[in-house]
Amino acid sequence: MGILNSVFDSIGGTFADQWKDIIVPGSFDEQTVVAPGIRRSGQDGRGSNYGNSGVLSNGSIIQVPEGTAGFIYSRSGIERVISEPGGYEYRDGQLSVFDAQDRTENGLGEIFMGQIGERIGFSGMTPDEKRVCFVNLREIRGVKFGTRGPLAYNDLFYGTDLEVHSFGSIALQIADPVVFMRDFVPAGTYSYSLASPQAREQLIAEFLHSFIGALNRLSKTYRISQLPSQGSAIVDAIMSDGGNAATWEKRFGLKLTSVAIESIDFSDASRELVRRYSEKKMDVSAYEGISEHAANVAAQQKIAEGIRDKGLGDAGGMLFGMNLANGLDPRNASQATGAAAQAPATSGSTPAPPAPAPDLDAQIETLKKLKELLDAGILSQEEFDAKKNQVLGL
Structure with missing residues (x-):
């Protein structure tokens, strides 16, 4: 039968x-x-x-x-x-x-x-x-990843290791379908999807290992807040490592094409560390700004006072204050004016030609003599102006 x-x-x-x-x-x-x-x-x-x-x-x-x-x-x-x-x-x-x-x-x-x-x-x-x-053979997008625990990120901007959590997605593409079917897809399987956690478990584990190494190499160039926009740089860093995700094409016929970081979040301890750092930096910047402004004002006042005391009056103080305050380093102004106060005044009926690099006292003395010659009618206004510009280096 x-x-x-x-x-x-x-x-x-x-x-x-x-x-x-x-x-x-x-x-x-x-x-x-x-x-x-x-x-x-x-x-x-x-x-x-x-x-x-x-x-x-x-x-x-x-x-x-x-x-x-x-x-x-x-x-x-x-x-x-x-x-x-x-x-x-x-x-x-x-x-x-x-x-x-x-x-x-x-x-x-x-x-x-x-x-x-x-x-x-x-x-x-x-x-x-x-x-x-x-x-x-098309690009397979939207394969999610996330760190189970905090990653250590050595941020050179802050000068310390920070703990971060990161979430995002990767895109993959099958570069060699024969290698992929023989070495990645289980034998006797004719339907396979990376939507299954079991299918992508090994890939995500290896990717995260490469991802951590890539982030720390990029810390020499990018602050942690810049990383979400550096998807291509992350892929390049992963592929240059030579391990884990960089070996997929040879082992599985599969290559990593892009990384999209959706978020990078500090751990509570790292967030507090960054907050304290930012507050201190703002305090220091504010103090430096106030100190610099005060120093500039004091320097200009010293220059104006020194010139006025040499006998050119308020107009001379304004003239030289504006000119010399622009030409001198405010941090050295007190030294320049102090040297001017100690230098002895020179006299003579005919001024000697100015030195190649006259100091403040010499400039003041020369201009006083020129002004006397102008008032006496020996120099014309045009000649006085020309000599004045020469003395001041204008």
Whole structure:
């Protein structure tokens, strides 16, 4: 009775599997990396292919969409990879009476009797099994990550290690689909998504290890508040490390394409440390600003007073105060005016030519003499102005 059942099953299975198939990908979402190939069983109410899902007949069409690679599996493993988009006609499957080439080369009798005889020995089943799946070659975005505990970030701006929590997402892309299917996807799996925590657990663990190292290398260049805008720099730092995430392309055929940091938050202790640092810096800046302003005012006053005391009056004080306050370093003003107060006054009927680099006393004395010559009518106003500009270096 079992043999008869096997015969009937073999005949029924042979007839059912004669149909040529149209294989299309199953549904893809944003994080699907592998989708199974499914048989299109109907179109506009027509079609009813109920053959074995593991049988591909000659002449079947495998439709490979843009951005995917089609994989055909036999019992021995990967049989063929279709990397070009379009419709691919399969010719290494079971003979089909609906395929013109098979009918011409083998005839109807050989097609039917050969398959029925083969199936009887396997209790009505065919030993030939083919599977089709599709690998997503597009960028896979939105793979979330988050630090379970605080990360140590050596911020050179603050000069200390800070503890931070970081959250964000990464984007990945399959660079070598064959390596990916052989070394990353579990054997015998034709549907796989990184939306599953189990699927991305190892990736996220290795990424975080690389992420921590990259952040600390970037601390020499960026303050921690600048890191959310440095996604490309983080990827470059991770890839230059040579370990963990940088090895994915060679190990898994998978590469890291981008990192998006959604937030970096201080731990409570680090937040308090930064707050105290900022307050102290603001206090120091305010004190330095007040001190500098006071020093400048005092220097200008000393210069004006020194010139006025030399006998040129208030107008001379204003003139020299404005000119010399711009030319002298306020921090050295007290020294300059002190030296001027101690220098003895010179006298003579005819002033000697000014030295190449006259000091303040010499300038004042020369201008007093020039003013006397102007008042006596010896110098014209134009000559006085010219000599005055020469003395002042204008």
